[in-house]
């Protein structure tokens with residue numbers, strides 16, 4: 001049985017009809033950038049809990065989570081109704097191995113996300129560790145439609161603070177934008193477009209790749225990288241690919 005910590009909602013930001021960021025205060029233990037916690041609400045007499053990645057950095061006491069309202073999703077249907085001051089339960093301790101301590105140092109860190117999975121990368125990019133561990137970092141955000149390219153102000157601030165080290169490459173698959181790569185990350189790895197846009201090689205000698213989000217994208221991207229001679233990163237056998245899936249197929 002989890003002993004829940006009762007936190008308080010500070011703000012619910014609505015980006016689109018489906019995408020929201022929730023800020024809250026709660027007295028929880030420390031976490032590492034890239035980790036997740038569990039949020040819970042009492043629904044119909046029982047606790048409904050789901051994992052969510054931190055968007056804020058570990059030093060920021062204003063906790064933030066970025067989520068999509070999924071059709072018929074029991075928890076997200078209630079999360080979008082929250083108002084400032086409302087109670088929200090959170091696990092006292094955080095979990096997960098999608099953290100920089102599990103990723104070997106390399107020349108380039110590629111951070112590949114779909115949808116809400118940009119969250120843990122924003123947390124990672126708020127730390128000093130990422131700039132020490134990698135000479136260059138590439139943040140890829142892959143979405144279906146342009147309005148889903150969220151957190152642009154925060155990303156612009158990071159780009160301004162680290163112009164030599166950070167690149168941001170948006171992908172929009174279902175409409176033309178003129179600035180994002182149109183299509184899927186997998187295709188852009190296979191045809192070399194991702195490398196040419198970044199001006200960096202994506203290979204086992206130079207790169208570490210963290211992939212987060214849609215499980216099909218994670219699996220297919222891993223396959224495309226394995227075709228380039230890259231391997232899953234394991235504690236006993238370090239490789240180049242570190243993954244986290246947000247749901248099961």
Ligand SMILES: Cc1cc2nc3c(=O)[nH]c(=O)nc-3n(C[C@H](O)[C@H](O)[C@H](O)COP(=O)(O)OP(=O)(O)OC[C@H]3O[C@@H](n4cnc5c(N)ncnc54)[C@H](O)[C@@H]3O)c2cc1C
Pocket residue numbers: 036050051052053054065066067068070071072073074075076077115116117119244245246247248
């Ligand atoms: C380690 C981990 C971290 C997670 N972090 C986040 C996060 O930061 N933000 C977030 O929105 N979700 C995150 N999730 C998913 C989250 O836990 C819930 O599944 C989701 O919010 C839906 O909850 P629900 O109760 O409304 O519906 P559920 O019954 O839990 O989910 C219903 C269906 O919704 C779809 N779905 C679930 N999550 C997403 C998503 N993020 N994007 C697109 N489709 C989705 C899947 O098809 C899933 O089967 C994470 C999951 C894991 C395992």
Ligand SMILES: NC(=O)c1ccc[n+]([C@@H]2O[C@H](COP(=O)([O-])OP(=O)(O)OC[C@H]3O[C@@H](n4cnc5c(N)ncnc54)[C@H](OP(=O)(O)O)[C@@H]3O)[C@@H](O)[C@H]2O)c1
Pocket residue numbers: 068069070071114115116142143144148171172173174183184185186214216217218220221
């Ligand atoms: N009904 C369905 O079949 C279905 C499938 C997936 C998700 N969903 C739901 O749709 C909602 C939206 O989720 P989301 O906004 O995070 O979008 P998403 O479906 O996860 O898509 C985000 C991006 O990932 C791409 N992508 C999807 N599968 C991929 C793969 N195998 N390889 C490479 N890239 C891939 C998408 O391209 P494309 O536009 O080309 O797909 C899109 O650019 C969620 O509620 C989810 O559960 C429904």
